[in-house]
Every structure is written in C-alpha cells, then in structure tokens.
Amino acid sequence: MERTADERILQSSPLRKLLSRPELGSVVGALAVFLFFAFVADGFLHASSLSTVLYASSTIGIMAVPVALLMIGGEFDLSAGVMVTSSALISSMFSYQMTANTWVGVGVSLLVTLAVGAFNGFMLTRTKLPSFIITLGTFLMLTGMNLGFTKLIDGTVSTKTIADMQGFPSAHAVFASTLSVGGVDFKVTILWWLGLVALASWILLRTRAGNWIFAVGGNQDAARAVGVPVTATKIGLYMGVALGAWISGQHLLFSFDAVQSGEGVGNELIYIIAAVIGGCLITGGYGSAVGSAVGALLFGMTSKGIVFAEWNPDWFKFFLGAMLLLATLLNAWVRKRAEATT
C-alpha cells in the first residue's frame, strides 16, 4: 500500500498490453501468410490479385462479424450458412411471384430473415437448451425449406432470373456492384464488410449493449444478477447474424440473378473458424470484430494464394485446419493469463 500507483503501472509494459489484445494471434498469422504467398505465388502482390483476395475475404467477413459478436456473447449459430441462401431465395421468389419491384422482395427478405434470427434467440433463451442444438435444428429446417419451397414453386433447384425486373439495376448497384479505384476493380462487398466491422467495434467497445455482450458471454449469471437484460441481448445477437445473412444473401442474389437453393451448407463453420482465428473464445466473453475481419482476411489470402501459387486447392483445408489449431492454442494461453488468480 506504500508503493505509489505510478511505480506499479510501469509493471504493465506496452508489450504486455499488446499481448493481451484478442486480435494479436490473427494479425501475426495474417502477416506470415501474406509474406509467405508474396514469395511463393507470382502475381499475389498485383493490385488485381489483392482485390480478388479482398473480395473473397469480404464475402466471409460480412458474416464473420456478427458471428463473432454472437460468439463473444457465448453462443453459436449453425444456421448462419443456409440462412444466407434462405434470405436470397425469399427475396428472389417474392419479387418474381408477386411481380413486384425487387426492392419489395429485398424488404420482405429482411423482415423474414430477422424473424428467423429472432426465432433462434427466442428458442434459446426460452428453452435454455444449448445453442448448438437449437441452431442445428434451424439449420436442418432451413436447408429442407430452401430446397423444398424452391422445387415446389419453381419446379427446379434454382430460382427464375429476376434480372429484367424493376429495381434490379439499383439493387445490383447497392449489393453487388464493382467500383473502380485507381484502375483497379473492387467489389462493393468490401465496403459493406468494413462498414460492419466499424459498426460492430463501436457497439462492442463504446456502447452499453457491447458491455452486455461481453458480460452475457463471460458470466451469464453475474450479468443477470446485476440487471443486464440477458434475454434481449442474446435475441439481439441472433438478429445481428440474421442481418449479416440478409446482406450476404442479397449479394448472392444480385451478383448473378438467380439462386441455387442448395448453397450455403458448410459456410456456417467457415464463419465460426474466421471468428475463432480472429481471437474469439468459443466459450464466450472475449474477442473482437476487428479480429474476425483479420480471420476472414487470412481465409481469403489462403484460398486465393493457393490458386495464385498454382497448387492443388485441396491443400486449402489443411492450411485452414493448421491455422485454426494454432489460433485456438494461442487464445487458450491468453485466457489462462487473463483468468489467472493468485
């Protein structure tokens, strides 16, 4: 008690501060992967290649952000992958069947997708079953409904083209256009992705809701005991995933003009992997939106880097698994330090 506060603060060096950042592992990993492919893959450093990498990263990143938030809140969403397809199907089929402006379909899709997210959250908080079970159920139901309804309404496994319908050009511009910056083409999804990362970081670090997200994931009972609205926070997080699925779904629809109803299965794991590589603890209470973005970037660099290096793309899964293991080990080590008690 005699020591002054200043003396003791010196003990926490800048290095220690840096080590305690959740994104640290993923940033180091991303740098390593970047340098690796910069050396072995010809053309990896070309602006057009980097634009391809960023596009691949953004399509994963848009979903990895809300999935990371949900994971910080202590839950999973296995239905996230097929929910993207569902969202695209609803938008496409509603516009086509009602011969309405595509924007009407986009709006209806938003409402229905948010309702699916709310359903996930409501079932979870109401039944107190593990989110793994609840969202596995939703995953299977959505997968079946995607195929079933598409075949029922359109007779095939893909939707009819909506390219000639009213509002398609403007919706295409918003969700799937290409922007030229300095002679290099960038997909608009990169902007959506960066916007979502910024928004999620703001929510997590600067708002009351963010405090609640960390709390419900870190110690739900403590959070409830001090008056945090646990149920509302969790339902909100699932609706956040639904919002991401809606954006991704509209991109899927408007970058072409029709949707394959079987798509999206398996992607939910990719989003979770990106979030975990980015430093989210699968047990909840720790992680960041920026980390999920770095995780998605790692994903994009590896998948495209292997192509540029002209390797067999089968090796992609191997790299992915190795990175996941390394990231999880590092996170476990960080958590042990953070939770160490004397």
Added chain:
Amino acid sequence: MTETTERTPLIELTDVSKHYGTVRALEGVFLEVHAGEITCVLGDNGAGKSTLIKTIAGLHQHDGGTVRIEGEETRLASPRDALDRGIATVYQDLAVVPLMPVWRNFFLGSEPRKGVGPFKRLDIDLMRRTTREALLRMGIDLRDVDQPIGTLSGGERQCVAIARAVHFGAKVLILDEPTAALGVKQSGVVLKYVAAARDQGLGVVLITHNPHHAYLVGDRFVLLKRGTMVGSHTRDEITLEELTRQMAGGSELDDLRHELEKSTP
C-alpha cells in the same frame, strides 16, 4: 429493544416461508435489517441461507409470510426490482465477469452514457475515473482499473463488488459467504470493507457459517437449521461461545461428545 421497535427496519421478514414443490426450503423466518447495522445469517450447509438471500434479492418469491421494505409490504419481482429498491446482492461466486476489465465490471448493468441518439455512448473516462475513486474511498488501491477482474484475488474481487454496491446507492447490502473461500488475512480485509459499508450507513446482511467472523462485525444474529429459524439474537443477548455452540449443533454436539468419550478406552 424498545429503541429498535421504534425505528422502521430497512427490511423486515415476518414468518417467511418458501417451498420448492413439496420440499420445504424455508419456514417461519423472522429477520430485521437496520441502517448502519450488520445482520448475520448463520447456518450449516443446506440450512436455507441461500434460499433466504435469494428471496431478499428478488431471485425467488416467498410463498408465505410478509416481506416489508422500509415498512411497505412488497413482493420482489426480479433482481432488477430489488436493485431499484436499493437492495444489492454480492454473490460469492457470481459477483463479476472475470474476463472484463475492472471498470466495465464496476458499472455493468448501470452504465453511464453521453451523447445523443444513435451516438449515445459509454462515458468511458467517467467510468474509469469513478471506479478508481469509489475503490479508493473504500480503501482499495488498485494498480490498474483496465486489468481483467479475474486477475484480482478473491478478496479483492469481493471488495470491488462491495464498493460497486455502495457506489450505486444501495441501502441494503447482502453478502453471500464473502469469506468462505478466503484465507485468514483476506477474510480480515473483506470484513474491514463490510464494516466500512456499515459505517457509510448501509444495512448489511452477512451470510456466513463462521461464527467468529459473524461475531466480529455482527449486530444481530439469525440462526438457520434445515430451513427453520432456530435462534434470533441481538449482540448483547449472546456471547461468542454460545453462538459457536449453537452454530456447531448445540445439544447435538454435547451428545456427540458423550458418545465419543464413551467409545475411547
């Protein structure tokens, strides 16, 4: 005794009971909490201490008897309801979120904000500063309010939770076995902060199974055994020896001693 009946207690439980299905968890409990006093609830494991505090904290509703808060008969709907009436509970194990910084834990559930509309945000400077100051006022000098609260010792964590309750204007502070998992020195530190909270005019309910800790700070003692109240004393009515004897099983202990003495050759 005449003096205490004139003042309105902050909390007054009269013949309170609580059942879980067919299990009688609590029966016929009387308890008073006064401002600037510490009421100790003593009992062995399974005596009903947890059920009792959960009833006062708003996690459970009582089935029988009456609960009066500042003279007004009430039925608490939720922990939030209890908090709004100035009843703060510090649980032994679920008081904090270990991975969150001290200042975020301190304000959890009651975060101050600034700005308007969509730009409403946490007042982080205020939160950090207030946390430091509130802890210092309780005599806790923390290295860094940014460290995860999980890195603090068990005693320090209890103290932060107590300081938090005091800061948010709690009138009644319920402490669930604050010294149970702590060593002798740490227990002393926590008891000091319990006394500090009392000196700031709070009514304190201290749950413990340690009569020595209870007698150090307590003004009233309520003894529970298998869900029923077996004793209620003010400090001047009972000695530490008698409290310890009753707590340890009273006449049962005497019987046990006789049995053990007989069996020794």
